[in-house]
Amino acid sequence: MRFKLNLSLINRNQNVLPVNYQYELSAWIYKVIDHSDPEFAGWLHDKGFSNDNKQFRLFTFSNLIVPQREIIKDRLIIKSDQISLIISTLPEETIQHFVSGMFCDREFKLGDRISNAGFRIDSIEALPTPNFTDEMSFRSISPLFVSGKVEGHQYAQHFSPDYDGYLQLLINNLKAKYKVFTGNESMFDIQNASFELLSPPKQKGITIKAGTPQQTKLVGYQYNFKLKADKELLRMGYYTGFGEKNSMGFGCCEIKYTK
DSSP: OOEEEEEOOOOTTOOOOEEHEEEEEHHHHHHHHHOOOOOHHHHHHHHHHEEEEEOOOOOOEEEOOSSSSEEEEEEEEEEEEEEEEEEOOOOOOHHHHHHHTTTTTEEEEEEEEOOEEEEEEEEEEEEEOOOOOOOOEEEEEEEEEOOOOOOTTTSSOOOOOOSTHHHHHHHHHHHHHHHHHHSOOOOOOGGOOOEEEOOEEEEEEESSSSTTTTOOOEEEEEOEEEEOOHHHHHHHHHHOSSSGGGGOOOOOOEEEEOO
């Protein structure tokens, strides 16, 4: 299921955020779920849905959708009265606990030691279920993160969508999520898949846990694309995110049109 949260600033004079707010937003989502069921929230955060040594949280969320804004260095200045956020997931438990937790606290704060902003949840909309087909076009509303090992490099490389093996990595990731969610292997053959860029990719570096010993920088890309694959895999990507690190705010996409 997919929700749109309509937000407003609690204090219009506190309207500045760090550009890197994804980690704090992810922590808030876990906090909301914890209000409903602390045991489930702990399990989701620490373990999640797992199979074959692969772990997934099976939810994703968009960037904050701010129609009027200004970016100065590493600060985001919010100039809109209305802000929105998309949260998307498939597992029923996550849906139930998130919605239930929303009624416990409808205000939250994001930021760092330099600047922060408080938000009020004005309303929650359940978005309609799309008609999924075997070829669909998407627009990323948070960066897609895809990585992998490359010979000669000690650490995993962060790939742009023009990397030769990008489609294979996308499909493998979707098939792994499908297996962990359904318990069944996807029989889709990668030979029947195709990937087409519909816009120039924009690189976006996101720093996770900034200012801590665990600080990590991930390089993702935002772009429009057409993907041909089994419709159940496209459904998985739409609801749980394309690529990796979805529960950290990567890979959330909206449908542009279907064929």
